[in-house]
Amino acid sequence: MAARFAKLLFLFSGIACGFVEGALGQASSPNPTASQPIPAHSSFVMAYRTPRHISYSSPDIFHGVADTVLQFLTENNVAIARDPERNTIETAELFSTDSMVRLARDAGASELLYVAVDRPITKWIKVTVQCYDLSGKQLWHEEASNTSAMTGKVGLQKTTDQLRHKLQSHLGQPCLVGPTASVASTPHP
Amino acid sequence: MQQMFSLFLITILLNGSFAGLWQQTTTLDSAAPAAETSAPAIVLKEGTEIKLKFAQSLSTKSAVVGDRVEFVVADNVLVDNSIAIKAGTRALGKVTTGKESEKKRNDASALAVQLEYLKVGATRVKLRSAQTAAEKGKVDKAKVVAATALFGVSGLLIALSSKRLVIPEGTPVLGYVAEDVQIGSSDTI
Numbered sequence: 405m406a407a408r409f410a411k412l413l414f415l416f417s418g419i420a421c422g423f424v425e426g427a428l429g430q431a432s433s434p435n436p437t438a439s440q441p442i443p444a445h446s447s448f449v450m451a452y453r454t455p456r457h458i459s460y461s462s463p464d465i466f467h468g469v470a471d472t473v474l475q476f477l478t479e480n481n482v483a484i485a486r487d488p489e490r491n492t493i494e495t496a497e498l499f500s501t502d503s504m505v506r507l508a509r510d511a512g513a514s515e516l517l518y519v520a521v522d523r524p525i526t527k528w529i530k531v532t533v534q535c536y537d538l539s540g541k542q543l544w545h546e547e548a549s550n551t552s553a554m555t556g557k558v559g560l561q562k563t564t565d566q567l568r569h570k571l572q573s574h575l576g577q578p579c580l581v582g583p584t585a586s587v588a589s590t591p592h593p
Numbered sequence: 594m595q596q597m598f599s600l601f602l603i604t605i606l607l608n609g610s611f612a613g614l615w616q617q618t619t620t621l622d623s624a625a626p627a628a629e630t631s632a633p634a635i636v637l638k639e640g641t642e643i644k645l646k647f648a649q650s651l652s653t654k655s656a657v658v659g660d661r662v663e664f665v666v667a668d669n670v671l672v673d674n675s676i677a678i679k680a681g682t683r684a685l686g687k688v689t690t691g692k693e694s695e696k697k698r699n700d701a702s703a704l705a706v707q708l709e710y711l712k713v714g715a716t717r718v719k720l721r722s723a724q725t726a727a728e729k730g731k732v733d734k735a736k737v738v739a740a741t742a743l744f745g746v747s748g749l750l751i752a753l754s755s756k757r758l759v760i761p762e763g764t765p766v767l768g769y770v771a772e773d774v775q776i777g778s779s780d781t782i
Contacts, residue, residue, distance in 0.1 A: 453655070455652075455655065458655060458695075458698060459698050462696065463695040463696055489685060489712075495655075495660070496654075496695070497649045497650055497651055497652070497655055497656070497660075497662075498649065498762070499649045499650075499762070500649075500762050503648045503649060503665075503762065506648070506665075506681075506683075507663070510683060
């Protein structure tokens, strides 16, 4: 009799515990549809390939440079805003600053980092990185290029190294700031 | 005693998952009436004309089949005197005729773009470029002529020329809602 009573007690306690656990689980589990909090500072990256680069270089070089910049941002914990439809935009089409800023705003970014990859006549490659705020004002820009290398491959390597070094000096400034860090004042060009 | 303990554990586990399931079901059930009681939605009818413009440039030099093309709504779209789609809303299309691969350095001989969709809040509104013959009688003759000149059946046939063709940003395009779609009142404005 006592054993049966104990069994029943266990069953009821099990049911009670189960419901409490289920309810708690429901309450504490994050809602997968809820939108992720947008960090205070995040950069929207757009890479542009010039017509000359299309004519005289390869798309792999262009995407490689874009990847290098994205890798640099990731390594330095810079928050990257992704476009919900296209992720990071790597294009050979020209966008106006207004359009790019609108895309950055739609992606929830606080700044726009524009990377242009060119192949001028006298250089193996030329990479221009420009930082804009959401009003379309250019905050800073950097250029990296190489003329002296014996081969295009070396020229590319030297250019990306130079670019990394130049971007390093802008860490903590707009476009290159972590998700929660405060923005250091930057001299406007 | 050991048997009773294991029975106790099994009971807890089974009921825990059942309770979670029960909670989930009740949550879904309670969410349904909330959606029903929201403000009346606007229905965008199939064939509704939407004035768009290119939010980027596009050229036979760089457009590759499958590339995404950015548009923005040029004018507010009104339904029953209320704004269903705000001017500035982003729309997307894709290149259907252009360069087969981005590795090709020469210009494409033809360029065609197909409108795909625009997003109003969380709702995707499917778009089409061409106007069906059945509707032609309803609209302004001048508009039909303009649309016929610009649009092909599968998209917007831009050019069939050996010269490089560039469509500048801001070029107007007419699009049409491809199927009836309900836009929640929270989606508007």
